[in-house]
Amino acid sequence: MRHVVASSFDASAYLGALPQFAGQLPTGAARFATDPGHYDLAGSRCVKDLAVSELLHDGPAGTVRIRYAGNPWKHDEDLIVQYTGVTRLDVDAGDPSEGSGKVYGPGLIGHIMLDEILPAPEGCRHEIAGHRGRVVVVCADLTATWVRVPRPDDPPPGSWTPVLALGDRWHWLGRTPDGTWVVGVPHRRADPAEDSLDTLLEVLAGSWPATARRWSGLPPQAPALQTIVRHALVCGDWRARLALEWLEQGLPMSEDLAGALQVVQDDRRYGQRERHRARRLWKSYRRDAGH
Incomplete structure (x- = not known):
């Protein structure tokens, strides 16, 4: 990698240089590279802590499709990156990358540390560094899409409604249909508010006046x-x-x-x-x- 120091999860140099070359990136690559959540290490749409769950390379078609499974402790979604006009695919995980229709299995390079997208004569170069290896794709362009994946412990739809974000990027205060106040991650399980006081402490990160203004819109029955x-x-x-x-x-x-x-x-x-x-x-x- 030219700017990103993946081993220390440091993308500051890359982010500093990105405005200088973002205009040279193809449309999809530029959109993905400049996404505000891309290098927000604690964010739910950061590539850190994802894991390659599938890599499909179609040589004759010049395409690569990589699905990154979200970390259940951090991500609500999987990330799918579709590469077109692929001229190079390197997989440094003890597995050859030549051939057509090659499918690579889960855990290919370990959990992702960070990635880096740079302009290339062909379009762009995307390097993904994992704890056990790396993947490099040179292509005309790429499209990155986040998709939510149902989990076995997901509650039935409508079992609770998020009302107010707590400020830690994941948890919300919400209500069940019978009026019970709960705390949880949207689309996931929620627990009664009285059993979730440790999570509710996240609101203390803001000032009292600012939080009081946010809380003022809640009914008296709220925590x-x-x-x-x-x-x-x-x-x-x-x-x-x-x-x-x-x-x-x-x-x-x-x-x-x-x-x-x-x-x-x-x-x-x-x-x-x-x-x-x-x-x-x-x-x-x-x-x-x-x-």
Whole structure:
């Protein structure tokens, strides 16, 4: 690879150079290379962590079709890349690539680390680096398509409706037809909100005012932000620090939150700074409440 350092999952140099040569790429290749999610390592449409599930090479037709299976912990979809006008196919996985109608099986090069698309005299050159090898395709152009694949544990359609994204790219707060609030990944299983407080903590990554504005459109029966903050306080570590920030930003206090703050200020497992912040918030609440 010329710019991407696949072994360290670093595409920064490539992304820096991409604007200079994106106009030289064929239409489909340019669309795929410049997709904002392509190198978003934590995103659900990043090539990292995909795995080749099928590679079909039709020599006489000059086509290659590669299907990449999504990682169930990251992707909701598989990626299919169709190459046309293929003049070169190299598969570095101990398996020859010559011939027509060649089908390569799953796990060909291991999970994908990263890829790189560059202009070539023929059109473009696509190199895919895996943990156990690599694939290089030189072609006139390519088309990349994401397709959702049903899984055995998928719930029946309509079993719950996503309502609000939590901010971690995958999970949503939603409701079942009987009104139960749940947390899950769209098209996948969802669990009751009261059993998903650890996942709901993702909302703390945003500021209290911004999240409060998003939450204001939900009905009163939705999980309360105060409940999430209380859970963060008793969890400790970075989650307690985010909860303290929300309280300092103006999240309304309650007796339950005051009790959690009292636990924090007296528990030496928390850092001294966090204990002092908790004590200031607790004293302010008690003073304002007239205690």
